[in-house]
Amino acid sequence: MASVWVGNRGTIRDYPSFNASRDAEAIRKAIRGIGTDEKTLIDILTERSNAQRQLIAKEYLAASGKDLKDDLKSDLSGNLERVMVALVTPPAVFDAKQLKKSMKGTGTNENALIEILASRNSKQMKEVSQAYYKIYKKSLGDDISSETSGDFRKALLTLADGRRDDSLKVDEHLAKKDAQILYDAGEKRWGTDEDKFTDILCFRSIPQLKLTFDEYRNISKKNIEDSILSEVSGHFEDLLLAIVKCVNSTPAFLAERLHQSLKGAGTDEFTMNRIMVSRSEIDLLDIRAEYKKHYGCSLYSAIKSDTSGDYETMLLKICGGDD
Structure with a gap:
């Protein structure tokens, strides 16, 4: 069964000569030894796919009677622990x-x-x-x-609720209609009809919305983003803008989030760890390309200059290379 969590633009793939019990044993030694052998943990966990890590966790439990996640938690700390635990989580x-x-x-x-x-x-x-x-x-x-x-x-x-239409078919007539509804609900009226924005932006498929946004530009001579900025506010505005960005390019949207998490004083590790781990088997290669395109430096070098120690080593291995 194909997983909805695996794409073809990830940095981490199935490890070819995979052996779950051998990996589980190596991890057990790395944790049980005098002082933890972080290098072994990092090497194994960043070079196996999530599906393979689940098998390792199963073998680990069978061999030691312990939960791998719990052992990692009690043996490590800080961001290194958080990323490792994230990697062994479905x-x-x-x-x-x-x-x-x-x-x-x-x-x-x-x-x-x-x-x-x-x-x-x-x-x-x-x-x-x-x-x-x-x-x-x-x-x-x-x-x-x-x-x-x-x-x-x-x-x-x-x-x-997961109610967005997943189909790839587009309907030009519907795109024109939706664009007009959005225009009438925002730009054209006094006060905004927020429900119309929610209905269209949260239910229609991604390819359908791409077409609708093109039509919107034809009708209103403005980008949908500009209209959202002038029509709604607060977190609702942030959400609608995020949806529009994901329709245009999810990797570009996530590259922007990573950039924000690395910018300024201190790193926002909560965001950093989540995006690196959750996209590592989906589209991290595309996120890297967008990062380089928009910010003039590679994601790899940005992580390198902002983190240190085993945590840095781990993130760089997930990142999978310099652009």
């Missing part, structure tokens, strides 16, 4: 946990919510919602409802 579970983290405690991390929900497709979101319910015994929708409000909440709930 992708849907990882997303579910990231969503929970962004809603936990005081204040919600809207940026993380927006980034995950805007960049995942329907099939992925369905798996994330199932994983979320399994872990927290609460639906993702309920938690989003209690942490957000208004139009922002409504749009997030639509995305969390």
Whole structure:
């Protein structure tokens, strides 16, 4: 069964001569020895696909009676531990946990919510919602409802439900119609009809929206982004802009997020770790290309100048090379 979490533009692929029990044994030695052998852990975990890491975890449990995730947690610390644990977590579970983290405690991390929900497709979101319910015994929708409000909440709930059309077929007539509806709901009227924006931007397929945005430019002589900026505000605006960016290019959107996480004082590791791990088997090669194109330096060199130690080594191996 093809996984919805594996694309053909990842930096990490299945390891050719894979042997789960051999890897599990090597990891056990690396953890059990005097002082942890981080190099072995990094080499094995960054050179195996997520599906292979799940098999290693199974073998590890069978051989030691211990959960690999727990042993990594008790043996490592800080960002190195967080990335290692993320790597041995199934992708849907990882997303579910990231969503929970962004809603936990005081204040919600809207940026993380927006980034995950805007960049995942329907099939992925369905798996994330199932994983979320399994872990927290609460639906993702309920938690989003209690942490957000208004139009922002409504749009997030639509995305969390995985109701975006996944088909690749486009309908020109519909694109013209939708573009007109968006124009009438925003630019043309006094006050904005937010529901129309949510309905079209959260339900239509990505190729369909590309065409709609072209039509929108024809009708209004403006980019849809400019209209969103002038028509809506707050987190709802941030979410709609993120959706538009993902329609244009998800890798470019995520490259921008990585750039923001590396910019300024201190690194935003929460964002950095999430994007590097969650896209490592999907489109990290494209994200790297977009990074280089927009910011004039490679993602590899940006990570190098912003991180250090084993954490840096680990991220660079996931990054998979310099551009």
